[in-house]
Amino acid sequence: MADSLKNFRSICKKIIAVGRNYSEHASELGNTVPTKPIIFMKPTSAFVTEPNDIRIPADWDELHHEVEFGVIIDKQCQNVSKEEAEASIGGYCLALDMTERKLQNELKDQGLPWLLSKGFDTSCPCGDFIPKEKISLSSSVNLWLNVNGNRRQNGHTRDMIFSVPDLIVYISKYITLEHGDLILTGTPAGVGPVRRGDQIEAGMEGEHDLKYLMKFNVV
Ligand SMILES: O=C([O-])CC(=O)C(=O)O
Numbered sequence: 533m534a535d536s537l538k539n540f541r542s543i544c545k546k547i548i549a550v551g552r553n554y555s556e557h558a559s560e561l562g563n564t565v566p567t568k569p570i571i572f573m574k575p576t577s578a579f580v581t582e583p584n585d586i587r588i589p590a591d592w593d594e595l596h597h598e599v600e601f602g603v604i605i606d607k608q609c610q611n612v613s614k615e616e617a618e619a620s621i622g623g624y625c626l627a628l629d630m631t632e633r634k635l636q637n638e639l640k641d642q643g644l645p646w647l648l649s650k651g652f653d654t655s656c657p658c659g660d661f662i663p664k665e666k667i668s669l670s671s672s673v674n675l676w677l678n679v680n681g682n683r684r685q686n687g688h689t690r691d692m693i694f695s696v697p698d699l700i701v702y703i704s705k706y707i708t709l710e711h712g713d714l715i716l717t718g719t720p721a722g723v724g725p726v727r728r729g730d731q732i733e734a735g736m737e738g739e740h741d742l743k744y745l746m747k748f749n750v751v
């Protein structure tokens with residue numbers, strides 16, 4: 533079953549993203565720490581993989597990087613328990629939630645949906661499928677991101693406000709999660725701007741020599 537997830541991007545029906553799941557990141561943007569997960573979506577046309585580039589739309593100039601831990605669903609979930617949530621996971625990936633911060637702030641101020649600021653083409657750079665067996669959810673994964681060789685983000689999944697199973701339980705009360713769907717679990721602190729010509733390098737490290745790297749140019 534999990535074998536077909538190797539190409540999860542081609543079967544993924546939805547990318548569900550979680551906002552403000554690390555309190556340091558919520559605070560750095562002047563947001564309160566949520567008492568319930570904040571959920572939004574990115575279209576699957578947002579996917580981009582190496583060696584392709586992150587493309588900033590011509591009229592934008594404040595694109596931010598957000599490195600995130602991605603969870604890929606294997607078994608369909610509808611209103612699942614925590615145990616079922618864990619069993620529904622097929623694997624993981626490293627991902628970025630690229631965000632046009634100026635537009636997001638304008639939309640936020642007007643109480644309007646964030647979609648355009650987070651869902652434009654190439655806003656979801658994404659790494660290869662990592663099978664479930666490679667990462668234990670009881671361990672913590674280190675997520676980091678460099679821009680032009682300078683460390684900007686360095687966080688640990690243990691600092692998530694809502695754990696991966698809790699997120700699946702919550703989302704699946706309202707939205708059926710299907711085989712191949714991707715959940716982006718929120719970004720740690722340190723988000724900031726990238727410009728055309730910059731290079732983003734992101735990585736994920738953890739127990740049992742887990743080490744995953746990806747690189748994207750911003751054009
Ligand atoms: O735009 C934001 O800050 C919300 C978000 O995606 C995150 O916390 O990962």
Ligand SMILES: [Mg+2]
Pocket residue numbers: 549550551598600629718719
């Ligand atoms: Mg995010």
